Amino acid sequence: MAPKKTSREVAAEITALIIRKLEEGVAPWKRPWAVTGAGGRPLRHCGTPYTGINNLYLWAIADACGYRSRFWMTRRQAEELRGNVRSGESGSLSVYYSAFTKRENDPATREERDRKFRFLRHYIVYNCDQVDGLPDFYYPPVLPDTPIDPSARQAEIDRFFKAIPADVRHGGNEAYYNPSRDYIQLPHPRSFKSMDYYASVRAHETLHWSGSSSRLARIFGKRFGDKAYSFEELVAEIGSGLICADLGLPNELHDSHASYVGQWISVLKADTTAIIHAASKAEQAFNYLRQFSESAKEISEPTATAAHHPAALAA
Incomplete structure (x- = not known):
């Protein structure tokens, strides 16, 4: 053995x-x-x-x-x-x-x-x-x-994002989360190749939104030094991947930000527990965001049983 x-x-x-x-x-x-x-x-x-x-x-x-x-x-x-x-x-x-x-x-209290x-x-x-x-x-x-017909998953995509109480603004040609003013900025949906692409980008920025101090308070401080921002990007990438898998979005949508990949690798090489920490934070964020649509569904379908829940069927 x-x-x-x-x-x-x-x-x-x-x-x-x-x-x-x-x-x-x-x-x-x-x-x-x-x-x-x-x-x-x-x-x-x-x-x-x-x-x-x-x-x-x-x-x-x-x-x-x-x-x-x-x-x-x-x-x-x-x-x-x-x-x-x-x-x-x-x-x-x-x-x-x-x-x-x-x-x-306790050295301070001797208790x-x-x-x-x-x-x-x-x-x-x-x-x-x-x-x-x-x-x-x-x-x-x-x-x-x-391929899955995009219209077959659009209702689930809409239900997931509509339930999340984020301030989402549309316009311009950039996608980002503004932490100081607590809003998500996205180009107009019509600017994307498809609604799947739009949902993929919105998932990534919504992961950042979940880490606000008023929500999950995802603050890494000085643990990774000047790599803290790229570590947050890693959490957002993993979390958005979980959302996209859950919603059935095509996997080829999710291109990692090339500028961060090298930094991610250096962070992981420096700390072998970093990926475990990132995956845990991403899972926490995914569950936090998912609960909004699950709660909305329970309110609209008060008589639904666990046996009819999609997660139960998937299991």
Whole structure:
């Protein structure tokens, strides 16, 4: 049995793959949902979507290895489903934070207090393309590569953005979020190639809007020195990728800001936990923005049950 990796080794392994994909020009938050057969986020064996860094990392693994299944599971879970991981297959990391509490003396008050410590843990999972004998449910059918009719997703796009109480102004030829005056500036929708392109850009700027001090207060301070702004851009890129995947937007829309890619790579090389932190912040922002449309839907459909929720169907 291979020796257990330390938290530092796990973070370094994840970061190395993300850096390699960035250097190849394939950001792990843009392309993979179209590569996998069924699209969408990676799923646990029970159908629950992965979140945070697991989402990006398993997307990157699937892209690098050509896996089409969205599902991942441990060897034991595969065996419980009467499946068998093929001989010679290599597993992938799935990480989570654990914590313990230690009783310490407060040097200022000389009183005892509980201090909580968080640390990174991991286990090994396999994509279902690496496993034989599973129920057909876990293997995506081979589908023709036909684009989705833009009108089929426009209602969902409109519902998502309409519910968010951001001040969005249209005009000019620039897209940005103004933090001092708290508004989003976008060109007129007619200026874009399609409403999908417009939605993609609006998603990115709305991610910035979510980080305001009056909302999620996403302030990185001096942690990354003069890289703080590019780190915020990284969070916005990852978060907008999650929105676009959720709304079913074509993946080719999402071109990373070229001027930031080099800075992102330097930040990740300097701090192997940076991508984990960025993915966590992006996930938090995505969930924050998503709750607006979910709340609006609950109000308009008060009798809806969980069984009829799109997320339940996707699982």
